Amino acid sequence: MSHYESPIRKPLVTGDKSYHDVTLDVVRPVEGKANKSWWVVFSIALIAFLWGLGCIVYTVSEGIGTWGLNKTIGWAWDITNFVWWVGIGHAGTLISAVLLLFRQKWRMAINRSAEAMTIFSVIQAGLFPIIHMGRPWLAYWVLPIPNQFGSLWVNFNSPLLWDVFAISTYLSVSLVFWWTGLLPDFAMIRDRAVKPFQKRIYGILSFGWSGRAKDWQRFEEVSLVLAGLATPLVLSVHTIVSFDFATSVIPGWHTTIFPPYFVAGAVFSGFAMVNTLLIIMRKVSNLENYITIQHIELMNIVIMITGSIVGVAYITELFMAWYSGVEYEQYAFLNRATGPYWWAYMLMMTCNVVSPQFMWFPKLRRSIMFSFFISIVVNIGMWFERFVIIVTSLHRDYMPSAWTMFSPTFVEIGIFVGTIGFFFVLFLLYARTFPVIAQAEVKSILKTSGEKYKKIRAEKGDDANLYDEPDQEPLPNFTEQFNSKSNL
Amino acid sequence: MASKFLHAIFTDDDILLKAVKALREKKYSINEVFCPFPVHGLDKAMGLPGTRLAITSFLYGLVGLAVSTWMMNFIMIEDWPQNIGGKPSFSYLQNMPAFVPIMFEMTVFFAAHLMVITFYLRSKLWPFKKAENPDVRTTDDKFLMEVSVNENNVQAIAEVLHENGASEIKLIDNK
Numbered sequence: 075m076s077h078y079e080s081p082i083r084k085p086l087v088t089g090d091k092s093y094h095d096v097t098l099d100v101v102r103p104v105e106g107k108a109n110k111s112w113w114v115v116f117s118i119a120l121i122a123f124l125w126g127l128g129c130i131v132y133t134v135s136e137g138i139g140t141w142g143l144n145k146t147i148g149w150a151w152d153i154t155n156f157v158w159w160v161g162i163g164h165a166g167t168l169i170s171a172v173l174l175l176f177r178q179k180w181r182m183a184i185n186r187s188a189e190a191m192t193i194f195s196v197i198q199a200g201l202f203p204i205i206h207m208g209r210p211w212l213a214y215w216v217l218p219i220p221n222q223f224g225s226l227w228v229n230f231n232s233p234l235l236w237d238v239f240a241i242s243t244y245l246s247v248s249l250v251f252w253w254t255g256l257l258p259d260f261a262m263i264r265d266r267a268v269k270p271f272q273k274r275i276y277g278i279l280s281f282g283w284s285g286r287a288k289d290w291q292r293f294e295e296v297s298l299v300l301a302g303l304a305t306p307l308v309l310s311v312h313t314i315v316s317f318d319f320a321t322s323v324i325p326g327w328h329t330t331i332f333p334p335y336f337v338a339g340a341v342f343s344g345f346a347m348v349n350t351l352l353i354i355m356r357k358v359s360n361l362e363n364y365i366t367i368q369h370i371e372l373m374n375i376v377i378m379i380t381g382s383i384v385g386v387a388y389i390t391e392l393f394m395a396w397y398s399g400v401e402y403e404q405y406a407f408l409n410r411a412t413g414p415y416w417w418a419y420m421l422m423m424t425c426n427v428v429s430p431q432f433m434w435f436p437k438l439r440r441s442i443m444f445s446f447f448i449s450i451v452v453n454i455g456m457w458f459e460r461f462v463i464i465v466t467s468l469h470r471d472y473m474p475s476a477w478t479m480f481s482p483t484f485v486e487i488g489i490f491v492g493t494i495g496f497f498f499v500l501f502l503l504y505a506r507t508f509p510v511i512a513q514a515e516v517k518s519i520l521k522t523s524g525e526k527y528k529k530i531r532a533e534k535g536d537d538a539n540l541y542d543e544p545d546q547e548p549l550p551n552f553t554e555q556f557n558s559k560s561n562l
Numbered sequence: 563m564a565s566k567f568l569h570a571i572f573t574d575d576d577i578l579l580k581a582v583k584a585l586r587e588k589k590y591s592i593n594e595v596f597c598p599f600p601v602h603g604l605d606k607a608m609g610l611p612g613t614r615l616a617i618t619s620f621l622y623g624l625v626g627l628a629v630s631t632w633m634m635n636f637i638m639i640e641d642w643p644q645n646i647g648g649k650p651s652f653s654y655l656q657n658m659p660a661f662v663p664i665m666f667e668m669t670v671f672f673a674a675h676l677m678v679i680t681f682y683l684r685s686k687l688w689p690f691k692k693a694e695n696p697d698v699r700t701t702d703d704k705f706l707m708e709v710s711v712n713e714n715n716v717q718a719i720a721e722v723l724h725e726n727g728a729s730e731i732k733l734i735d736n737k
Contacts, residue, residue, distance in 0.1 A: 093598065093703035218637060227637045231646050236663040243671045250678050257687065258701065262598070265698035281682065282691030285700055287608055289685045290600040295613045296681045300674055303619070307670045314663055517599040517703075521575075541574035544729040552716040555733050556566060 077521035078536050085525035086180055089363040092526070093517050100513040101263055103359045108506055112358070119498035126492005129485045130205055138208050140485045146478045147468045151486040152206045153318075154460040155493065158343070159199035160241065160315055161336075161456060164308055165344025166192025167248055170255075171304035174297065179523050180372055182515045183364045186259075187355065188348050189252040190508070194500040195347070196245045198493040203237075205489065233317035240314040244307060251300045254293070257283040259509035312340045319463065325406035326467030329394065335387035339456060342380035342426070345373050346452035353446045355505060364511050367440050374439035377452060381430030384459075388427065402472070410466040414479060418462050425455020565710055565736045567593065568719060569696060570728035572705040575601045581707065581726035582607045590719055594708040596700040615684075619677035626672025630665045696734070710736070 091099070108116075133140050143150060166188040173181035204210045216238045218228050228235050260280035267273040283289070316336035319327035349370065356365040395407040411419050429451045433439040470477045504510070521527045521540050530538050572578040578601065585592060592608050605612075635654045638644075638661075643651040651657050682688060700706045707728075711719055720731055 097598075097702045218633065226644075227642055229644070229646060230634050230638050230664060231649070231657070231660040233663075236667075239664050239667040243667045247670065247674045250675060254678060254681070258599070261693060261695075262701040264693065265695070265701045277693065278689050280693065281687040281689060282693045283687060283701075284693050284695040285596045285598060286685075287595040287597065287601075287604050288610055288613075289687075290597060291605040291610060292613045292615055292681050292685055294600050295615050296678060299616050299619045299677060303670050303674050306666075307674075310663065310666060310670075317663070514599040518602070539576070541576055544573045544577065544727050546724065546727070546729055547731070549720060549724045549731065552568070552711075552720045552731075552733055553713065556711070556713050556716050 076536075077527065077540055078531070079522040079528075081528065081532060083523070084366075084368045085528050086183065086366065086368065086523040087364055087516065087520055088366055088525045090526040090529075091363060091520065091524055093520065096513050096517050096520065097262060097266070099361065099364070100259070100509050100511050101266060103506060103510065104263055104508070105266070112502065112506065116499065116502045119495045119502060122491050122495025123499050124492075124495075126489050126495055129488030129492060130201075133205060133485055133489065134208075134210060138206070140483060142480055142482045142486060144478055144480075146471055146476045147465060147480045149468065150461075150465050150480050151482050151490060152202050154457065154464055155490050156199050156202035157315055157336075157460045157464075158457050159195045159202075159493065159497075161312065161340035161343045161460075162347045162453075163192040163195040163199065163244075163248075163344065164312060164337070164340035165348045166190070167244075167251075167304050167308040168341055168344065169348070170251060171301040171308065174301040175305060179519045180369055182512055182519055183361075183366075183369055184348065184352060184373075185515075186252075186255065186508075186512045187352060187510055188344075189248060189255070190501065190504050190510075191347060191351060192248050192344075193245065193252060194497050194504075196241065196248065197500070198497050200241060200245065201493060202489075233314065233321050236314045237318060240311045244311045247300070247304060247307060251297075251304060254296060254300070255512055255515075256508065257281055258285060258293070258514040259512065261285065262513060263509060309337055312337045324467050325400070325402040326410065326463065328403075329391060331387055331390055331394070335384065335391075338380045338383035338387065339426075339459060342377060342384055342430075343453060343456035345376045345380065346449040346456070349373050349377070349445055349449035350453065351501065353442055353449070355510065359505065359510060361511065364516065367442070370442065370445050371436075371439050374433045374445055374448070377448070378430045378433035378439075381426055381452070385427035388423065405470075406467055409470055410462060413466065413470070415462065415466045415469070418458050419466070422455055422458040422462050425451045426459060429455070566712075566716070567734045567736055568707075568709045568711050568716065568723065569730075569732045569734050570707045570709070570723040571697065571699070571730040572707065572727065573703070573729050574727075575599075575604075575705060577727040578705040578707065579604060579607055581723055581728060584722055584726045585709065585719070588722060590709060590715070590722070592707060593710050596695045596697070596706040596708075598701050598703055598705070601705075615677055615681055618680050619673045622676035623669045623673035625676075626669040627665055629672065630661075630668035633668075634661045634664065708734075 141152070169181050169188040170185040204213050207213055216228060216235065220227070257280055260276050261283035264273055264276035264280050267276055313333035313336065316332035320329060320332040322328060352365050353370065356362050392407055395403045398404070429448055432444070432448065438444050465480050469480055527540050530540060570581070572581060575597070578595070582592060582595070582604065586607065586609060595604060595608060597604065638651045638657060639654050649657070695701065695706070696708070697704065697706050707723070709719055716733070723731055
């Protein structure tokens with residue numbers, strides 16, 4: 075059996091890890107007890123979530139008037155937060171699906187958490203349109219239900235309805251993709267569990283996974299096909315989110331560049347959030363041997379590339395506004411860059427276009443502290459990108475007497491903070507109860523990409539045996555056993 | 563006659579593959595192999611036929627496409643045509659470009675979910691299903707091979723397994 079991989083490739087699992095070591099390292103956070111810092115962070119997140127919940131209840135009971143919206147700016151923080159969270163959700167599927175199709179083995183260590191992040195952030199995103207409906211108990215009106223029910227059919231020409239279908243397909247397919255991958259890992263925890271309660275819970279979660287050869291064959295096929303389906307799906311989701319804007323006739327929104335520009339921005343912000351979460355997680359859960367500097371460096375390169383694509387999109391927009399000769403379009407962009415919201419535009423340009431360029435320097439992109447810092451900067455920058463696109467395009471409309479500024483109320487800020495809290499509540503619970511690394515998949519690449527086996531190959535040649543000779547029990551007389559047992 | 567199995571435990575995937583090939587060479591058939599992770603080439607070595615799940619996914623995708631087309635044609639064209647933005651809904655074909663996003667989404671939705679449901683049913687995976695791996699170590703780092711035996715070949719098979727590095731071999735009654 076050849077497990078050859080070019081020695082030039084850096085190991086993806088460092089430390090002398092055997093299969094059993096992988097098991098132990100992955101279950102440690104699940105079987106161990108939470109430490110004090112986990113409880114501190116969890117409490118803060120929970121308080122933020124409850125505060126946000128209070129603000130949501132206030133909004134729903136009082137009405138959208140509690141927000142800072144006005145007749146010129148009918149869309150602001152709410153839709154900004156929606157697009158921001160959906161965008162963050164994109165990295166998970168990109169890592170699990172696109173990198174699978176490209177056979178990138180480094181995805182194995184990070185796909186589980188990235189997919190968890192996807193699901194948790196799409197949940198946050200989904201909250202915003204539902205709150206914005208004003209009467210969330212009528213949210214089922216977005217479903218295609220017959221008009222005898224009290225209203226007309228839904229309008230399939232509307233990008234907002236496309237969004238309903240895109241996001242619910244995306245959320246449900248991501249969830250199924252994630253859970254299918256989790257089955258063998260839940261089974262591993264189940265089979266190690268000592269207490270009956272834990273054994274029962276993980277038994278239910280693992281769907282009775284037994285790991286037959288046929289199951290694995292199907293598992294791999296299903297993963298591959300899901301990756302093939304999820305790849306165009308993830309591109310379609312942010313494309314359709316961008317249609318919410320691009321199919322309108324508002325200067326600054328009405329551009330054909332929006333779909334690729336939004337998708338690149340989504341991948342950009344998503345990878346930044348993955349970096350933020352994983353840099354903390356590898357430290358807290360002692361996973362430095364699995365989520366290595368090499369992983370962080372590769373994610374930084376993705377951030378650099380997508381950040382540059384976003385930069386090109388910003389400049390293309392400016393150029394096209396000028397080149398179009400349309401005065402409204404020209405003014406929208408002039409106002410965006412030099413108007414009263416120039417500071418938001420500057421923040422967006424600095425955080426999203428300038429800051430990723432530091433990643434050209436190997437020293438910087440291999441620095442954990444610097445990567446963490448840039449990941450936060452990018453998250454802030456991408457929030458401002460959506461704010462700039464949405465608010466600056468609206469706040470000076472066709473009639474100068476209607477021109478105005480937007481300032482959020484404590485309610486909107488509270489809801490946004492609340493979703494961040496909710497996201498971290500979910501993620502922290504996940505980090506303590508789920509196998510945070512796809513251990514079965516990591517085991518399957520251990521011999522090609524693990525440091526231990528790379529060393530063996532370097533010392534003993536590429537065809538060296540990559541296993542220890544097993545201790546064998548002496549062979550009993552089975553013919554005798556066979557007969558004696560059947561005589562019982 | 564009650565059938566019996568040999569359960570052989572292997573400590574490594576390379577040893578397992580070697581043993582699988584050795585047994586198959588001697589024309590013994592392997593009932594089942596339980597692994598903690600996908601061992602590449604194991605299905606071929608065992609002589610398992612390929613899975614057709616990808617084909618089902620394609621067919622389910624076609625169903626999704628058909629359902630979305632039928633649904634939007636019924637809702638937007640037949641049941642309650644509306645004049646939206648000066649673009650009246652009198653024919654599906656003329657309105658089709660606006661329906662492409664949802665035709666795509668529903669194709670993916672059907673292809674993904676129905677394929678996964680098919681996988682779960684075929685592999686008998688659902689909540690409250692009892693796991694069937696005979697040894698708990700097979701989800702950690704051990705590989706278990708199950709071979710059905712009779713009185714005459716039990717020793718010969720055990721010897722092949724032993725020679726090819728099985729670390730434990732047990733005779734099990736098939737319940």
